[in-house]
Amino acid sequence: MKKIKVLCSLLPVLLLGGCWSRTEISDLSIVMGVAVEKNDKGEIGLLTQIVVPENVGLGNGDGKGSGESYVNIYTDCKYLAEGMVRAGNQSDKEIYLSHNLILLISEEMAKEGIYPQLDYIMRNNELRLNVLLFVTENNIRDIMDVKSETFQIPATYIASLGVALGQNSGGMNKDVLEFVTNMLEKSNGSLIPIVTIDKTSEPTSLKVTSTAVFKDDKMIGKLSANETRGIMWLDDHINRGEITTELDGNIFSARINSSKTKRKIFIDKNDKVSVRADIDTELFIKRDIYGYITADNIGKVKEAFAQEIKSEIYATLKKMRDSKTDVYGFAQDLYRTDFKAWNRLEDKWDDIFKNLYVDVNINISIRETGSIDRSILKERE
Amino acid sequence: MTALKIKERDFTIAMICFLQGSTLFTIFFAPNLKWEAWIPALAGIVLTLPLIWVYSALATTFSGKSLCGINEIVFGKAAGKIISCMYIFYFIEITVLSTDNIGSFFSDYIMPETPKAVFFIMIIVVCSFAVRSGIENIMKMGFVLLAFVTVSVVVNILLLANKINLKNFLPVFSQEFIKYVQSVHTVVTMPFGEVVVFLMFTHITSGNIKRGYLLGFLIGALSILIIIIRDISVLGVAMSIVSVPSYEALRLIDISNILTRIEVLISFNMVIMSFMKISVLYCAIVEGIAEVAGTKDYKHQVWAMGVIIICFAVLGFESGYQEVEYGMSYHAFFATPFTIILPIATLITAKLRRLKTV
Structure with missing residues (x-):
């Protein structure tokens, strides 16, 4: 009798423990990338890139896996949520966003504001906050069809470009968490890398x-790679990269081995705000064809590199000041150091930012000059 | 004389688990203060220490009596029973809140199509079995469960190390003063003051109860503080907009694309610790009812109580948003009499009337 009772009480566990939300993997459309643009009707054109698992990882002509490893589904919709449902209907399977890597936004849409799209991304329980953001000038249908030898799925290709950015200092990759953090903080600017199709290369x-x-959430302009680096120097985002400078007709090229920026914001009694940035950079010399660098004039070379970095920084700073966009996070720095001062100055911040004095001190150390000490051109003289 | 069934060590560990079962509730004081949520947590620990002294003083003054027994000695038989009934209702309320919380978490994040009631039923059925086997056995389990959870918390802090940004903690004290008061009130009554429930079991605990109470509270509360600090250092201002900060933070773990998507680990933690919390509360409810009603055996009412908890949990809140609103703004006032006013009043009355048990 007792056993029957126990069994009876276990029965609901067995019945209810059955997986309600269970879905077979073959019934899911696994989305790797999402792209949005403004279509002709002024609504949203949504492209979801869905992976075809059986075609991934197999070479062509390998029997079964001869098809494309992804399909792109394009739908028109008013809102992203609606578009996802339509995409699900088109693909005949349930849209599964958990593996999504990127959100690619067309330039036109970025100019109108991307918050409505981010709201969907953040609300969706399947998605993480580390979805990478990209802007593109190209048609999203074209760009989501470009693959490389190593990446069969365009979305993973784009995501890998974002990861590479962090390593070669060509720009800053930005995920949803970082972007909304910028929106929640006091500084009003943010950067998102622009990915374009390189038609000159083959393939x-x-x-x-x-x-x-x-x-805020609207795109207002563009910066070239060098100009972006001007921001990254001040933001302590430089990891690797190449830098070139000229001195007495010689062109020097160096690899940035490491760089560290310490930034501090000061406010004096008269509410005058200034910024001081100390940059420590380590360089490996990669080009010095006349063997110019010697113990005597290494200081001059260092100075030339320092000037080069300064000119990169100040060129971008001027541009940002003119557009009153604080992509550096100076406002947040001030808020963190002295929030009372920030509360006083908040209304005047645009003017303060425009005339903000930024003092840059650069300390360069040239760690090595490569495997040769002298130049052949000099030896032959 | 009642048998001393619980060891001091198990008592302490059970309290640590009980407090960790509240980590899902950090959202109740986070949105107000955003990145400064660690301040009320720290202040709350300091301000709860006197309360812990009051609880353990009650337990030692009236050794051999549970909370219900103490109420009857101090306030007389009739008033004591009424106050005990109020306490039991309070315990039911926080049990329902915890059940609702863990159930909602599962149905929101892990199995969205499954009705919440399924999770409530599954949790309460498991807890009912535990409760029927007795509080001493629940507390004995604590050690194994705590070891598992501690390891996983340490590991995930290490895995998140590269996402930690200490600048996220600045500036401090930038909000209005009243918001700190509100948050401290919430944190003292909500997770910390809830340890008042352990007064239901002090009379069957051996060893030094004061030490057990203090250690259990301090370690448990500090572990909540560590988890809050971890979440702030990873999420920063975004802490104020996400629904479950711990879960959202752990979702960001990504070590070279290899070690990633391990957030399911935190749901293990949440289940384990919620199980401990709900079981302890559940036990307190049924033992309390048995004591007030004057019956010796409580086992026959376990299932009935379970059904009531499930029904309350189903009816309680329509959506997570309502629950957060309730937890942030109202629950603290409901809990204040039970966690702060009544214990202090009981102790003062006892001292004035020179009441104690031998």
């Missing part, structure tokens, strides 16, 4: 050569 490839500047 066609993708590249990131510029960065979109956002004020």
Whole structure:
């Protein structure tokens, strides 16, 4: 009798423990990338890139896996949520966003504001906050069809470009968490890399050569790769990269081995705000064809590199000041150091930012000059 | 004389688990203060210490009596029973809140199509079995469960190390003063003051109860503080907009694309610790009812109580948003009499009337 009772009480566990939300993997459309643009009707054109698992990882002509490893589903919709449902209907399977890597936004849409799209991304329980953001000038249908030798799925290709950016200092990759953090903080600017199709290469490839500047959630301009680096120097985002400078007709090229920026904001009694940035950079010399660098004039070379970095920084700073976009996070720095001062100055911040004094001190150390000490051209003289 | 069934060590560990079962509730004081949520947590620990002294003083003054027994000695038989009934209702309320919380978490994040009631039923059925086997056995389990959870918390802090940004903690004290008061009130009554429930079991605990109470509270509360600090250092201002900060933070773990999507680990933690919390509360409810009603055996009412908890949990809140609103703004006032006013009043009355048990 007792056993029957126990069994009876276990029965609901067995019945209810059955997986309600269970879905077979073959019934899911696994989305790797989402792209949005403004269509002709002024609504949203939504492209979802869905992976075809059986075709991934197999070479062509390998029997079964001869097809494309992805399909793109394009739908028109008023809102992203609606579009996802339509995409699900088109693909005949349930849209599964958990593996999504990127959100690619067309330039036109970025100019109108991307918050409505981010709201969907953040609300959706399947998605993480580390979805990478990209802006594109190209048609999203074209760009989501470019693959490379190593990446069969365009979305993973684009995501890998974002990861590479962090390593070669060609721009800053930005995920949803970082972007909304910028929106929640006091500074009003943010950067998102722009990915474009490189038609000159064969086969066609993708590249990131510029960065979109956002004020709040609207794109207001673009920066070239060098200009972006001007921001990254001040933001302590430089990891690797190449830098070139000229001195007495010699062209020097160096690899940035590491760089560290310490930034501090000061406010004096008269509410005058200034910023001081100390940059420590380690360089490996990669080009010095006349063997110019010696113990005597290494200081001059260092100075030339320092000037080069300064000119990169100040060129971008001027541009940002003119557009009153604080992509550096100076406002948030001030808020963190002295929130009372910030509360006083908040209304005047645009003017303060425009005339903000930024003092840059650069300390360069040239760690090595490569495997040769002297130049052949000099030896032959 | 009642048998001393619980060891001091198990008592302490059970309290740590009980407090960790409240980590899902950090959202109740986070949105107000955003990145400064650690301040009320720290202040709350300091301000709860006197309360812990009051609880353990009650337990030692009236050794051999549970909370219900104490009420009857101090306030007389009739008033004591009424106050005990109020306490039991309070315990039911926080049990329902915890059940609702863990159930909602599962149905929101892990199995969205499954009705919440399914999770409530599954949790309460498991807890009912535990309760029927007795509080001493629940507390004995604590050690194993705590070891598992501690390891996983340490590991995930290490895995998140590269996402930690200490600048996220600045500036401090930038909000209005009243918001700190509100948050401290919430944190003292909501997770910390809830340890008043352990007064139901002090009379069957051996060893030094004061030490057990203090250690259990301090370690448990500090572990909540560590988890809050971890979440702030990873999420920063975004802490104020996400629904479950711990879960959202752990979702960001990504070590070279290899070690990623391990957030399911935190749901293990949440289940384990919620199980401990709900079981302890559940036990307190049924033992309390048995004591007030004057019956010796409580086992026959376990299932009935379970059904009531499930029904309350189903009817309680329509959506998570309502629950957060309730937890943030109202629950603290409901809990204040039970966690702060009544214990202090009981102790003062006892001292004035020179009441104690031998």
